[in-house]
Amino acid sequence: MxxxxxxxxxxxxxxxxxxxxxxxxxxxDSASGGGVSLGSEQKGIATYYGATGGGNCGFEPGGDLMVAAMNREQYDNSAVCGECVDIVGPKGSVRVRIVDQCPDCDRGHLDLSREAFAKVAEVKDGRVDITWTPVSCDxxxxxxxxxxxxxxxxxxxxxxxxxxxxxxxxxxxxxxxxxxxxxxxxxxxxxxxxxxxxxxxxxxxxxxxxxxxxxxxxxxxxxxxxxxxxxxxxx
Structure with a gap:
């Protein structure tokens, strides 16, 4: 799906x-262990969609909406599902968890929840340049x-x-x-x-x-x- x-x-x-x-x-007892780099920094673009926390990765909707959909190539047959990514944009930074696939997105492109996009850019911009790095999750x-x-x-x-x-x-x-x-x-x-x-x-x-x-x-x-x-x- x-x-x-x-x-x-x-x-x-x-x-x-x-x-x-x-x-x-x-x-x-509390969330910990996040932020350790799991790969090199990448350049790409960010857009946003009406994320619910569910999607192609099969996770249940709801809860934390700091989530994103990975482009089709790097989705890698669901290998990145549940992976965390640190994103830096023109406005700030955010850590998201991959819960979905964006089939129309090219390599480097992350489609963020509206809530996550608002952390890195103005929502009105819709599409911005970013850098992002895969990291361990909290x-x-x-x-x-x-x-x-x-x-x-x-x-x-x-x-x-x-x-x-x-x-x-x-x-x-x-x-x-x-x-x-x-x-x-x-x-x-x-x-x-x-x-x-x-x-x-x-x-x-x-x-x-x-x-x-x-x-x-x-x-x-x-x-x-x-x-x-x-x-x-x-x-």
Whole structure:
């Protein structure tokens, strides 16, 4: 789904998971860990649209509207979903989170929420030159795993949420080797064969190679469960 076509809201359940931690940083009760550069500064342009917080990345609408849609090329099949970006414009600066795709935008172009655009330029200008840099996000609490509506032991789709760093890949196993779930453009990792009945493990890898491993009790339908840890701001 492209910008302006939002997924239905989902129900969250505070189910806690056991952890086999491979590499992670701690997290406190308040949001922290943001602002560490994850790449080089880029030049581009900014426009704005009527953002709700939802969009092609499949996140739920509402809450913080310091959000943006990434141009089609750099959206990279949803690899930047949930990534944070520091933007500097003619009026000031703002940090936004990528929640959507702008299919008509060229490389370097960010389509911001009206609220975020107003931080970097006068709204009446509509389109301005900016510089922007991908950075770690300020988050509180652990990563979360959201099971898409319709998920079951025989067709399973999982989205990683509340992550400090962009997600590189998601894998699962019961016994034996790890198996990759396929990343889809709507920001879910999917196995059309499902992960089967009962307990299984997930291993999530961040863009810098950090990994977290969690044990989940079973596949759920349209519910969210907490992991046990969060990625560090940098490896």
């Amino acid at each position: 492209l910008r302006g076509m939002n997924r239905p809201a989902s129900w969250s359940s505070p189910v806690f998971l056991t952890l086999a931690l491979l590499a992670a940083g701690g997290c406190g 988050v509180s609490g652990p990563v979360q795993y959201h099971f898409k509506d319709g998920s079951n032991p025989y067709w399973t789709a999982i989205q990683v949420r509340n992550h400090r760093l962009p997600i590189q890949k998601l894998e699962w196993k019961r016994e034996g080797d790890w198996r990759a779930l396929k990343r889809e453009s709507y920001n879910y990792f999917v196995t059309t064969d499902g992960v089967g009945e009962g307990r299984f493990q997930l291993r999530v890898t961040a863009s810098d190679g950090q990994q977290l491993t969690d044990s989940l009790e079973k596949v759920l339908d349209n519910k969210t469960v907490d992991g046990a840890e969060q990625f560090a701001p940098q490896k």
